[in-house]
Amino acid sequence: MSDLSPREASPRKLSRRKLITGGLAAAAGVAGLGVAARLAQKYGLVPPDHGGIYGLGETLTYASQRLLTRHSLAREFPRSQISKPPFANEIEPLTDQFKRLQAGGFADWRLSVNGMVARPASFSLDQLKSYPSHTQITMLQCEEGWSYIAEWIGVPLSHVLDSVGVLPQARYVVYFSIEPDTWESIDMADALHPQTFLTYGMNGDELPVGHGGPLRLRLPRQVGYKSVKFITRLTVTDSLKGFGKGVGSASAEGGYAWYAGI
């Protein structure tokens, strides 16, 4: 008798009641997930790169941060904490087109704004600089692990979007660099956020080329790769499906998360 295994001796057995409760709980869980997915779609809590094996984690991160941080402001620092000198990471070799514009002191640099806007427009740097300039002393942190604090000078993106009249159905702003295959997009919560700047100055001076000058989209609530350098075009849209592979950004196509607020 002593060779009875504990399993056979166990009084716990799968009863009919347990089976039914378990089944009901599982059904409720699946239904709950379905409802949650529907609600998330409706309130814009699903990122464009929600497909694939990491989609669930990405959606949870994006949705929870959208609910928690829609209006919160990135930390700003005292002037004494500005990193001296600021660290400029590696950039791709500059294109001929960029070099031509640079030789002309960027006088011919244009930022075109199109898509779901009432009045598509094209801005010169001087025009952008004629708007009330704002500054923020915020941290740029790279997904690699390094970081620095700088004073960023520019015009809030919301100001430019207001001036072209964004249509009510707009959901994303796609922004393009002069560098080939370099583009990102953000939702309207980030696009209209008061700290999202079209940046043309840094630490009281022009924005150096190494930091994305003459024009960089600065987004202090997401890691560095969302702050694209050398911005030439903004497209306002209600869907990211028509852009590239439809996952929202060049980095998402390269295997990096679209939402980088982590």
Place this chain on the structure above:
Amino acid sequence: MISHPRFYWGETGNDLTPTLFKLPIPASRNLVPTGYKYVLPDQNGWSRYLHFQAAWVVVFTGLLYVIFGLVSGHLQKNLLPGGADVSWRSLSTSVASHLRFERPSEAEAWSYNVLQRLSYLFVIFVLFPLVIWTGLAMSPAFVSAFPATVNVLGGQQSARTLHFFVSLALVLFLLVHVVMIFLAGFWSRMRAMITGRAATPRAATNAATNAATNMERT
């Protein structure tokens, strides 16, 4: 970590600032001064996706475990050390027997000893909350809503350094844990962990007694 194997204390840190310490490994990025002449391939994209998905798994399973542990009394019964066990004498006896790599006695094999209880409680209620906190304290969006979570740690780079050490402690716990399982009998321990049923002599004796009483009844 491999893309920037340098660690700092405070708010900021980069290739131009002094480090707290450097890991003696090559990096997956060009500009990092590692002393190596080559650069490892970039694996950050998928590994970041995996990391943040795994973080959700840790949070959900951790919450479930703690809630069920409290409700079922598992934490109070099996993990909270008894009053007499939390004395220096009993702790030092336990430490000494561990250092001698003694196999557990029958009674110990049936329940957790005081060192096990304390280290499990430390992992559940100190290391895991800390690794989640220091991780969130690196998130620029999260700290915009809850700036105190990074400010009290001394800054974003401090949070990164602490995150590194806490995860190291968790990996160390895992390794020691697995080694102990091998020492205590791999298959019986694995079966106990997965099914929740221990095949100890005591269980077998109980089973035999139960069977015997049942037979008497019939």
